[in-house]
Amino acid sequence: MSENGKPKFAMYWAASCGGCEIAVLNIHEKILDFDANFEVAFWPVAMDAKYKDVEALEDGEILLTLFNGGIRNDENEHIAKLLRQKSQIMVAFGSCANEGCIPGLANLSPIESLFETVYNTVSTENEEGIRPQSSYEMPEGTIHIPEMYPVLRTLDQVIDVDYYMPGCPPESHQVAAVVDLVISVVKGEAVLPPKGTVIGAGNSTVCDECERTRNVKKIKKFVRIQDIERFDPEICLLEQGLICNGPATLSGCMAKCPTSGAPCVGCYGPGPRVLDYGARMVAALASVIDSRDPVEIEAILDGIVDPAGTFYKFNLAHSLLKTGKASWNGN
Amino acid sequence: MNKKRIGVYVCHCGTNIAGVVDVENVAKWALEELGEEGVVVSKDNKFMCSSVGQELIQTDIEEQGLNRVVVAACSPHLHEKTFRTASERAGLNPYLCEMASIREQVSWVHTDKAIATQKAKAMVAGAVRRVAQHEPLEPIHVPINEATLVVGGGIAGIQAALEIANAGHPVYLVEREPSIGGHMAQFDKTFPTLDCAACILTPRMSEVGMHPKIDLMTWSEVENVDGYVGNFNVRIRKKSRFINLADCNGCGICEQKCPVKIVDKNFEAGIGYRKAIYRPFDQAIPNYPVLDQPNCTYFIKGTCKACEKFCPTGAINFEKEDELVNVEVGNIILATGYDLYDTKKIPQYGFGRLPNVFSSLEFERMCNAAGPTSGEIVLRDGVTKPKSVGIVHCAGSRDLNHNNYCSSICCMQSLKFAHLVHERTGATIYNFYIDMRTPGKDYDEFYQRVLEEKTFFIRGKVSEISDAARNEEEEGKLVVQVEDTLLGEQRRIPLDMVILSAALVPKADSGDVAKQFGISCSSNGWFSEKHPKLDPISTMTEGIFIAGCATGPKDIPASVSQGSAAAARVISYIETGVLALEPIRATVSEENCSGCRICNDLCPYNAIVFHDETMVSEINHALCQGCGTCVAACPAGAISGTGFSNEQILAQVKGLLMLDFAEPELEKVP
Ligand SMILES: Cc1cc2nc3c(=O)[nH]c(=O)nc-3n(C[C@H](O)[C@H](O)[C@H](O)COP(=O)(O)OP(=O)(O)OC[C@H]3O[C@@H](n4cnc5c(N)ncnc54)[C@H](O)[C@@H]3O)c2cc1C
Ligand code: SF4
Numbered sequence A: 001m002s003e004n005g006k007p008k009f010a011m012y013w014a015a016s017c018g019g020c021e022i023a024v025l026n027i028h029e030k031i032l033d034f035d036a037n038f039e040v041a042f043w044p045v046a047m048d049a050k051y052k053d054v055e056a057l058e059d060g061e062i063l064l065t066l067f068n069g070g071i072r073n074d075e076n077e078h079i080a081k082l083l084r085q086k087s088q089i090m091v092a093f094g095s096c097a098n099e100g101c102i103p104g105l106a107n108l109s110p111i112e113s114l115f116e117t118v119y120n121t122v123s124t125e126n127e128e129g130i131r132p133q134s135s136y137e138m139p140e141g142t143i144h145i146p147e148m149y150p151v152l153r154t155l156d157q158v159i160d161v162d163y164y165m166p167g168c169p170p171e172s173h174q175v176a177a178v179v180d181l182v183i184s185v186v187k188g189e190a191v192l193p194p195k196g197t198v199i200g201a202g203n204s205t206v207c208d209e210c211e212r213t214r215n216v217k218k219i220k221k222f223v224r225i226q227d228i229e230r231f232d233p234e235i236c237l238l239e240q241g242l243i244c245n246g247p248a249t250l251s252g253c254m255a256k257c258p259t260s261g262a263p264c265v266g267c268y269g270p271g272p273r274v275l276d277y278g279a280r281m282v283a284a285l286a287s288v289i290d291s292r293d294p295v296e297i298e299a300i301l302d303g304i305v306d307p308a309g310t311f312y313k314f315n316l317a318h319s320l321l322k323t324g325k326a327s328w329n330g331n
Numbered sequence B: 001m002n003k004k005r006i007g008v009y010v011c012h013c014g015t016n017i018a019g020v021v022d023v024e025n026v027a028k029w030a031l032e033e034l035g036e037e038g039v040v041v042s043k044d045n046k047f048m049c050s051s052v053g054q055e056l057i058q059t060d061i062e063e064q065g066l067n068r069v070v071v072a073a074c075s076p077h078l079h080e081k082t083f084r085t086a087s088e089r090a091g092l093n094p095y096l097c098e099m100a101s102i103r104e105q106v107s108w109v110h111t112d113k114a115i116a117t118q119k120a121k122a123m124v125a126g127a128v129r130r131v132a133q134h135e136p137l138e139p140i141h142v143p144i145n146e147a148t149l150v151v152g153g154g155i156a157g158i159q160a161a162l163e164i165a166n167a168g169h170p171v172y173l174v175e176r177e178p179s180i181g182g183h184m185a186q187f188d189k190t191f192p193t194l195d196c197a198a199c200i201l202t203p204r205m206s207e208v209g210m211h212p213k214i215d216l217m218t219w220s221e222v223e224n225v226d227g228y229v230g231n232f233n234v235r236i237r238k239k240s241r242f243i244n245l246a247d248c249n250g251c252g253i254c255e256q257k258c259p260v261k262i263v264d265k266n267f268e269a270g271i272g273y274r275k276a277i278y279r280p281f282d283q284a285i286p287n288y289p290v291l292d293q294p295n296c297t298y299f300i301k302g303t304c305k306a307c308e309k310f311c312p313t314g315a316i317n318f319e320k321e322d323e324l325v326n327v328e329v330g331n332i333i334l335a336t337g338y339d340l341y342d343t344k345k346i347p348q349y350g351f352g353r354l355p356n357v358f359s360s361l362e363f364e365r366m367c368n369a370a371g372p373t374s375g376e377i378v379l380r381d382g383v384t385k386p387k388s389v390g391i392v393h394c395a396g397s398r399d400l401n402h403n404n405y406c407s408s409i410c411c412m413q414s415l416k417f418a419h420l421v422h423e424r425t426g427a428t429i430y431n432f433y434i435d436m437r438t439p440g441k442d443y444d445e446f447y448q449r450v451l452e453e454k455t456f457f458i459r460g461k462v463s464e465i466s467d468a469a470r471n472e473e474e475e476g477k478l479v480v481q482v483e484d485t486l487l488g489e490q491r492r493i494p495l496d497m498v499i500l501s502a503a504l505v506p507k508a509d510s511g512d513v514a515k516q517f518g519i520s521c522s523s524n525g526w527f528s529e530k531h532p533k534l535d536p537i538s539t540m541t542e543g544i545f546i547a548g549c550a551t552g553p554k555d556i557p558a559s560v561s562q563g564s565a566a567a568a569r570v571i572s573y574i575e576t577g578v579l580a581l582e583p584i585r586a587t588v589s590e591e592n593c594s595g596c597r598i599c600n601d602l603c604p605y606n607a608i609v610f611h612d613e614t615m616v617s618e619i620n621h622a623l624c625q626g627c628g629t630c631v632a633a634c635p636a637g638a639i640s641g642t643g644f645s646n647e648q649i650l651a652q653v654k655g656l657l658m659l660d661f662a663e664p665e666l667e668k669v670p
């Protein structure tokens, strides 16, 4: 507790895009409730703070930490461990912290080839072939920048996590509901769910919240949205051949994408009890391909242009695969 | 749950396992290394399935307080039941006993002893970790409806129906054609005893027709099947015969008076005629005619009604419609028989192009005293007696271009034909065979008899039958080109008549019928049995049995035996009254199901229903056979399979790999 009696709050941004931070601010006037009930101990995006301020806190002094981003370098890891030590409740907030998200897709490539892409492509002017060094001698002394790890890991692969809040980013109404819950808990009006619970989401998959009408599924052809002129506004997108990840993706987003005509990309991650989201989706689609002819089946499958990017877009780092073999061995 | 106390039993299976796997070492290792996993007893034994072996388990359960058992032995297909029952006798829930197949999956497939022993350990570790996750399960009990549906009224279906009905239980016998009898009704004589087919078949047919316990529905088809073992609902379409059955006395006057004459492609195999209102043959059961609507002048032109005018009882009814009946049955026997291979698909044999090339069924009809030629063996012109006849075995069988299997009856059927030709025409006879297969009772004796009748046997596959003469002798004849493999030379044999002993093939609609009843077919299209040796008349779907040629080519005695066997199984189910089903079933968690409908069409047993109101899928536990298809397909992970939970499977995998899913050590980029 701080001097004003308010419990302390922290939020941190590791390997991620920053959208999660915006999602929190996007709860509008609820942010005032939040301010009324919490004191911000550490939230680099919102206010200036130094790591040493956190280090100076007592263990467990922070009540709630929302941690977004995956663990890609030693700085990410250090802060994750530090915040874990200082916090009572650690929430993996958003897809990157939960399952690696888009940064996790880099696990398919060895680090050297990532650097090659970033520092040595045609669009980059880098004639001397400069690469980042983790330490550098300057006349003023040695300076350090964080060291990149061979693969990205999710928060719970590095520290003990209390709750998981999925989404890329988590929907604001879900953030607001979670904030409400924590405030009620602080006031003693509610109790926390059991450790390990996925919060801010439903317990089925996106189809459950999707308004589109659906039939028994039989797929003769996979198409991409740019390949078709018009699709039926009422009928399930998957039945129209668009790869909608709705069947495998945890509900809670109110099926915003499929309802507005864009196939679900899977940002809320796997449903309850599912170990490997991509494998689930692959098994499901394979089951409803409407052909018994191996040649035709091959042709239908050719319609899936980028399987890893389609089925593991958000969850590769947390899947049973975790990484590509090359990045695992190549470092 | 109290602490796991697991007993491990490693079987030698004589030398079957012990010859390759160091069995003692595996047992010792399990006690030492898997102690932490709960293993408190580990033993090896020469034959675990013997009573000594089973008692070993029982004693340890009782004296050592085991609450889990792992038997590392043969495949669970063989002895799972044995060991589960043994555990149950000692008071342990049978589903807390698990097998590791170290014979089929280890000793029989490896030669390197060290590696095999290592793998056996991994299999044991997998089974131990899995069984630790098992929960006690109770079988599902379902009541059995006393009635049985038999589909197909050939000799196999007739036999099954009679056996069940004679035991006092009701039977619905559904036959697609106007009469029961199947293929056997088309034959003249039957090998090897040369009994007259009609003489032995028709008494059975009339017994069916008159049996108080048999509800015979001919000219009928099963339209829909719902439900599960013990409780099937079946919808049957009784196609209209355009006859009021109650009025018809079977006099046959309508048939005589009908002016339309058409080639009978079914019963007469295309060499005889029938009327537009007809009974396929005189002894047809039932004896009522059928009006063939597409060929009836009245239905085509609006006038005629000759049959109606002459029918003495006024039984003809042009308005009569199909009837749908629903029946409830506990068990179903499928005895839908076979089709004859269409020998037009072997163009080099000339059937359909060369008039005097006949199919086997055409020849059967020709020999039949009640057939189109009154039993005279003549050429296609209907008068000329052949002076030389060739009989080609394996026409479409044992040939990768046609059917890769042996049709099993053709050799005997060809010998029967040779005998009939000899007896009735005195013609010179050539039998062209690849191998002579006469393995049944009195079969080879019959072969010797035909040999003595001076039939020429040429061992070789006929390559061509043509009418292109190369010399005077061949002029006007069919020339059979064949490599005589015993003489080692090519031969051309000019003949008057050639009979093709065509292959037996699955019914054209066997795949659809299999799907309708929720069973599967082999790659060739025959219905698949539950076990090819030990359970040839059951299917993987409880309550559905198969008999006769529907399961593969066979002769009449074998078809009849299967009919009886299927009936015996059904009767034993009926007598039990209640059936205990394996509790290995899939379940949808209503809360987790999103109603995506991915699973809806996947179940091979049609066990999944979708509720429109609640938008969730549900699995009927009596129908589900626990195959796991839907479990794997559900993208939401909303379906779980009893006995195959994530925890159980992963525990087993971890055991098999002898590892835990440890997170990799964090490494920095150098
Ligand atoms: C030319 C020839 C000669 C033979 N000679 C002999 C011999 O001498 N001795 C011997 O032992 N064996 C002989 N056989 C073998 C014999 O024909 C079979 O063993 C026997 O007929 C098999 O009987 P079944 O009841 O299984 O099938 P089938 O006789 O084919 O009967 C099946 C019945 O089911 C009906 N049916 C099919 N599908 C459906 C459906 N979906 N719904 C309702 N009804 C349906 C059919 O109409 C038919 O009536 C011969 C075979 C051939 C081809
Ligand atoms: S559109 Fe997507 S989310 Fe909607 S029902 Fe179809 S698969 Fe499910």
Ligand code: SF4
Binding pocket: A247, B588, B592, B593, B594, B595, B596, B597, B598, B599, B600, B616, B617, B633, B634, B635, B636, B637, B638, B639
């Ligand atoms: S596949 Fe799973 S989520 Fe979809 S309808 Fe079936 S049970 Fe429900």
Ligand code: SF4
Binding pocket: B585, B586, B602, B603, B604, B605, B606, B607, B608, B619, B623, B624, B625, B626, B627, B628, B629, B630, B631, B641
């Ligand atoms: S496990 Fe699923 S697919 Fe298999 S039988 Fe049961 S309900 Fe059908």
